[in-house]
Amino acid sequence: MSEEAATRSSLGYLKPYRGAMVRGVVMLLLTNVFYLGIPETLKRAVDAIDATGADADPIVLAIDQMTGGGVRRELYDYIFVLIALLAGFAVITAITRIVSRIWIFNAARAAEYDLRSDLFGHLMTLSPAYYRTHPTGDVMSRLTNDVQTVRAMWGAGLLNLINAIVAFVTVLGVMIATDPIVTLWAILPFPLIYIVGQAMSRRIYSTMRGVQAELGALSSHIQEDLGAIQVIKTYGLEDVRRKGFVERSHKLLAQNMEASKVRIQLGPMLNSLAALGMAILILFGGRALIQGDMSKGEIVAFSGYLARLVWPTLTLGFMLALVQRGRASWVRLVQLQDEKPEIPSGTAAPLEVTAKPARVEIKGLTIAIGERKLLDGIDLTMEPSTITAVVGRTGSGKSTLVDALCRLIKVPEGTVFVDGRDVTTLPLESVRSQIGYAPQEAFLFSTTIADNIAMGYGGGSAIPAARARELEAMGAAAEKQDLRDDAKVIAASESAGLDRDLAVMPEGLATIVGERGITLSGGQRQRVALARALAAAPRLLVLDDSLSSVDAETERKILKNLRAVMHGRTAVLISHRIAAIKDADQIVVLDQGKVVARGTHTQLLAQGGLYSELYRTQLDTELTAQREAS
Amino acid sequence: MAILAPAPGRTPPSTAPAAPEEVVLGKAYDVALMKRLWPFIRPHWKLLLAWALFMPLTIAFELAQPALFRYALVEHMLGNNIGALPVDAAIYLSLVVAQGGTGFCETWFLQLAGQRTMHALRIAIFDHVLAQRAAFFDRIPVGRLMTRMTNDIESLNEMFAQGAITLIADFIKMLAIIVVMLIIDWQLALLTFATLPFLIVLVEYARRLMRASFRQIRVRLAAMNAFAQEHLTGIRVVQLLGRGPTATKEYDEINAGHRDAYLGQIKADASMYALVEAIGSVAIAVVIWYAAGHRTSSIAMIGIVVVFIDYINRFFIPVKDLSAKYAVMQGAMAASERIFQLLDTKEWDGGDVKATVAPAPDPTAPAIEMAGVHFSYGAEPVLRGVDVKVPRGATVAVVGATGSGKSTVIKLLTRLYEHQRGDVKLDGVDIRSLPLAELRERITVVSQDVILFAGSLRDNITLSRDYDEARIDDAVRRVGLDRALARRGDGLDATVAERGSNFSAGERQLAAFARALLRNPDVLVLDEATAHVDPEAEELIERGVAELMRDRTTLVIAHRLSTIRNADLIVVMDKGIVVEQGTHDELVAKGGFYAALERTFRRQDH
Known part of the structure; x- marks a missing residue:
């Protein structure tokens, strides 16, 4: 504190x-x-x-x-x-x-x-x-x-x-x-009421804490069971776990009764003390009355x-x-x-608003958590209108690199530059508004697909449509914009290969996703997130393994669309799949936070090493898939 | 009380389609829900009977107090009998103490009935949830299930503590007051009750106002919290999209709606409280007016005035906190509606029809046979026609990239998920015709993330079954867990923290091996861990795996080259199909997918 x-x-x-x-x-x-x-x-x-x-x-x-x-x-x-x-x-x-x-x-x-x-x-x-x-x-x-x-x-x-x-x-x-005299007698019990009340509330407090603790233990038990549900089922542990649960539940019952016992004493006790005043009144007031006072x-x-x-x-x-x-x-x-934001917004003038592709430079970027270096002296230049691909194993630092670019983590001064300007000096929105980012774990808001896509360019509403209607009916919210026919939204959804999915949904772009709507598949979610990134018409497009759950055929189709979309943009692609990245202008291979190789697809293949291994495994996958398709 | 009676002409909502949980808008009293609660309450009828016996006693002791005061006032104070006053005071006090005693017992019995009902309900939910199939848990968040078993149960319990059932006691007390007043002076009593119609109209009006208000409050509160929760979960996206200011604006809109939803409730609550008090004061004025006009003896009249004023005050106290009770009941009904909604979800594990007798196994069939198996969790197919045969006593290794569908194969084998097309057979018998318990007894799965339960290590290994101590020791020794335990200076009675967090990944693996070995299954399914452990533990694990697989039919999702090499058959999966099968040497010679994969493995393995 x-x-x-x-x-x-x-x-x-x-x-x-x-x-x-x-x-x-x-x-x-x-x-x-x-x-x-x-x-x-x-x-x-x-x-x-x-x-x-x-x-x-x-x-x-x-x-x-x-x-x-x-x-x-x-x-x-x-x-x-x-x-x-x-x-x-x-x-x-x-x-x-x-x-x-x-x-x-x-x-x-x-x-x-x-x-x-x-x-x-x-x-x-x-x-x-x-x-x-x-x-x-x-x-x-x-x-x-x-x-x-x-x-x-x-x-x-x-x-x-x-x-x-x-x-x-x-x-x-x-x-x-x-x-005054009868008053003094009659109010005699009142301080007692206060003292007893205080003491009892302390006991109530401590027994209530006991209840909270038992409730916490019970919750942990439930959480443990629900988290281990597959083990419980495959090992037939239902009865054993039930026994434990019943025991816990019983303890909660006992503790609850303990707390009740204290709580329900309080009422009668205070009541009795208060009634003491009445008894005293009968005694002293009665005497005063008889004596004519x-x-x-x-x-x-x-x-x-x-x-x-x-x-x-x-x-x-x-x-x-x-x-x-x-x-x-x-x-x-x-x-x-x-709590202060860990990443302060810079105070320099924001980046010029332009449609020209961005130039990104990374100089000696090192990011460490404690002893462990997530990124270790990365140097990388992304010229305008080029595509840079980043490959590497899980944990090689790819996602940290993207986080640094998007300013989602703190970067040292003088390490990341957009259009030649140090990002730490720029306002946060200024940097982020330049970037269209499609993550692997696609996060969508519980509203319509159209709203989700429109958020890319600052439109759309995150108030779920069904709620918006309820709230609107009660006059508690403004009317919601219908984005179904928005040209930018439609164009983005097509580029992201969503059109076929949307065609089979009765509500199309107005389909509500999430808790109160339909559940999209992982691949569909990724593509909505991709459409959102594209709708931003960004100067720098970042795709962080954003097609990993998309099947191979759809991926090929999207990549074809993307080539058109990426024309005239600077783009960063992170992918495990060679097909997605082999046409990139430069490919960077990361391992343990360091750039271990860079070049074009042909150059890296000639070098041998990690990249060529990766390539050979996947080449065959592609061939198999093609064989199957034909 | 008017508030208890369900509004006429309104049908119970049980036939309505299940609403999404946050818009459940319970009434304060719902016959249909009460009927469903009854089976949980009924076993505790003796406690309720005890409550019902003590309750009138408490009321009698309480209502005797004003009568005693009247007696003391009229007979002794006004009769100049100072000597009798201490006796009066003592009797008064004993009445109060008696009231406290019976009141305590009354509430205690009620609380115990309530707590036991909640205990039974909690277990019912737990049993119900555990009997659901795995897909149920993918769909319904853990948090929501926990809320049902904790918070919702607690708010239902409030019904016992200060809801419907205490309303019954209040109602009886009010009736008793009316009767006592009628006995003392029926004319004055009737005059006083002339104020009651006003009270009933007021209560009914306030009830409607509150009902509408509570509906709004619930909807808006749920909307506000869901919005905040979503934005906190997706904070990265919110910030990347620069949505902070827009989100705050939208939040404020909902927040303002939430604030304004209380306007009605505050008004209703304040009016109700104050007006009930005012009606009480008017009733007292009526008493005074009567006393001034119709009296025979002033002393007797003063006694009547005093006792009436007291009774009137006591009559109005329960009415004053009616709005609080209304809120409690509403919350309890909404909670029970959510609970019963959960209990109505029936996605039984293993389907609705359960096999009870296992068909005889075919001794010539392979231990496991999968043919043309298709499966998808949702829209996108995960398995697209998989064929795998595991001969008896053989070790089959499945390899493939993340997302190739190899883990799904395991889940289908134990029927955690049901395959949608094709056949899955165990010893030539369709797994769907086997009793679920038997299937899972015969196939033991060791997954890569070993989950240990809080408790002792021994219980985690025996899974609370009774085994010979020698057999346990043997299993522990054979998988090398004894050496791992010696390393940390622990024994089998070591305490395991929640999720086994005080054991290393390697130690947990060994514990799982010992656990599986003890079960001695026909078929072992092993999902090999990818987690990196130190070399010494690595060696222990390798030995443990070998011991576990010795002379046993094994299907292994392999991540280690050594495991793969030693397999009798290697099955290579990609994107939901089997792309290659054969022994290590065959596949390497073929120079296909496996050959390339094997080179990558080698790089990672060194």
Whole structure:
């Protein structure tokens, strides 16, 4: 935790809404003041009933009715005034309570929106390296659970804390004014309620942690089983694993009961303590009444006051816990916000916007993780409009080279140049917008194929179409653009060899992929990603083994298309397949992070070595495939 | 309570097509779902009965308190009897303690019933999931299955803790209050209840408002989280496409929708809370008005006023947190709907019809025979007519590049996946006519990524079966695991961490060999590891493999030249077909695909 994290207050997010917050708190104060009116009025009413009833007699009353006057009539009216007052107080407190809750809770929601928005925007700027060390689940939990906890602290926490304090001050004030001695006796148990509440919440907390731990163990068990499902099935381990699961589940049950036992003690205990006040009131209030120190109305009012104090006391402990949790969550969020992007954006003027192919130069590029060198002194020049192929075994550094080009990892100054300019000085978007990149593991968003492709040139929406419709119907989102007939999208999908696949999908380009749509095959996904890279009309095209799941025939077709697309572009191809790269202007062979050979296909073949071995194995594959096809 | 009754004329949603999980919008009470839950709850009826016995006691002890206070006030305080006051106070306290005691028991029985129900449900889901075929696990993410067995179960449990069942107790308490008030002064009671229609209208109105609001909240929250999750998972692509700012803008749109979805809920919640309180105060005003107008004795009247005010307050407390309970019930119903959706997915391992008796094996047939086998996971074919024969006692090595389909062959042999065309036979018997358990008993697969389970190493090797200690020692010694264990100064009782992470890849391999040797299968299928290990471990593994394969029919997906060379037959696969077959010498002499491949192997091997 940084120094700043400890001191920066979460209340900063409430600042824009302080008007609503202050109004809400004022309303809360008014609610408590008006609320006191009810027992106050009750007290007077009871005393008035007492006075009227002292010689209440049907005959007297009847005479009163007939003559319509006298002292009694006055009293009778007085009670009606009190009843009207009672109803009035009820209505006013209802209104102020509603308004205060709405203002405070809405302000908390608005602040939650700002916080969430800030966090998400920040997350989008953090480097991929951050996500390698921080699991998505953890980051998501901060973005959801922690934000919610902080919001609960701002809303319910603040409201109930203030409410409790105000209730105590006002109610005690009135009680003391009525009878300080009986008050002191009657509120004697309240500090106890607080102490017991605190102690119990600590026990609840520790048993709840026990439950969390058991739940975690159970989750691990499930995760282990689901991860090993093939072993479980092939070795027939279902019964053995079931036994373990039942045991774990049983432990969770036991721990849950342990926690329940503590939790369900709390209610009756606090209730008993609060009722102690009533018992004391019977004892001391009764004596005061008999001795004439208190009126009947006051006794009634006192029982009302005591009842009024129980709830704030009960919530106080709970709310303090809420605030504690909120603060812990806030610290986690501040840590996230303090995380700086590992790859800073340069501040120099961006690259000139042009359609000319890019010139890329790599000079002495070394990238190491700890002792291990992923890339070791790479020198490489890619002239405009040329195709550079990179080959090598798994782990030879091919993908690291691509990451360096795309600035997905940190590169040292003065090692990578685009159009003669050091990429570390350039704004990140400026470099990335020059590049069309199709990765091996094609990542698609859960929206239409057209939207996915259009993202290549900054179009499209990642809000899934079905969701967009729901949200739109509820007026929560703008209308979605239909990209089915977009010329750039269609052209890119054809170049990537998607047209045949699209033809058999009823919705064509409007087909939704991913969780709420259809599942594409690996090859289809790769080709959508390829279309996305092509749609960018990039100055530098990077294909990172992006046809590995595509069958040989389709690959040949795509490569034919690509030759046309790559004309007038600088391109980098990474592939295991010789057919894909043999026409490249230069082929670079990587091994253990070093360039071990470079040249054209014919030159490298003549040299022998790794490349020619690779070539000979695959030549035969190609021949076999051709034999089969014919 | 109005809130409990299902709205008339509405059919249960069970006939509706299964919605994608995040749009499941449970009602607060759903008869169809409750019916499905009942079999899980029923075995615990005794606990529920105990709860039902304690619950009225708790209510009685609670409702006696205001009555006692009234008695003390009227008879002793107003009757100037100071001496009786301590007794009153003591009785009052004992009532409170009694209420606490029975309340504790009541809740404890209910909790236990709930927890046991959840335990049974968890096991039911676990059994169900484990019986699904492998393709099911490709389709449904592990995270989602875990959520069903943990979070969804927990939110269903909330139903017991503070949902439907406590609503029943609340309802009975409110009824009891009404009865007690009627007994004390039926005229005043009826007058007080004149406020009830307002309360019912209010609750019903708030319920509708909340229902609409909860629907919106769920949809938007799910949309927001899915969007964030996707963008975090695909952060590389997001950044490459320079989509950060656009994504943030889109996120804000959904985020704003999420924020606004709460407007209705906040309004409904605030209004409900405050208005219920106001109706309570009006009811008290009615009592005062009555007391002022109709009284016989002021002392008795004051007693009635006090007791009525108290009862009215107690009557309205459950109504005030109705909205919280509504949310809990809604969450529980949605969770149970998701759980039952999972339980309704039936992609049984081995298909729906299960063989029980194995046909007699053909002693002349090869141990394994695959003929014209086709298979695809999805659209793209993985195997396109594969023919492989493994004679009894022979070792057959399958070689080929990544993606050639050789691992798929293994998965079909044990019926993890079902081949779509062609024949797969074990000892001349179609594997589909064999009971699944028998098939998997006879064929043992050792995969390259050995998964060890958390626990002891011994359990991982015996897989919790009972073997002779001597036999275990023998197996451990023969594969060389004893030497590997000696190297790390450990024995068979060593603790294995989750996924075996405290053992090296080589040690895990040896453990898997020992495990397979103990099972003594008819056919061994070995997916050789490509992982690099240190030379000493390498030597151990090579010896272990040899020991395991000795005198056993073996199909090996080979990555080591030594393994391939020693095979009786080499099958070369590429892109889902067998391109060459023969012995090492034959294939090298042929100078085809294998010959070229072998040179690459040699380069990597040295």
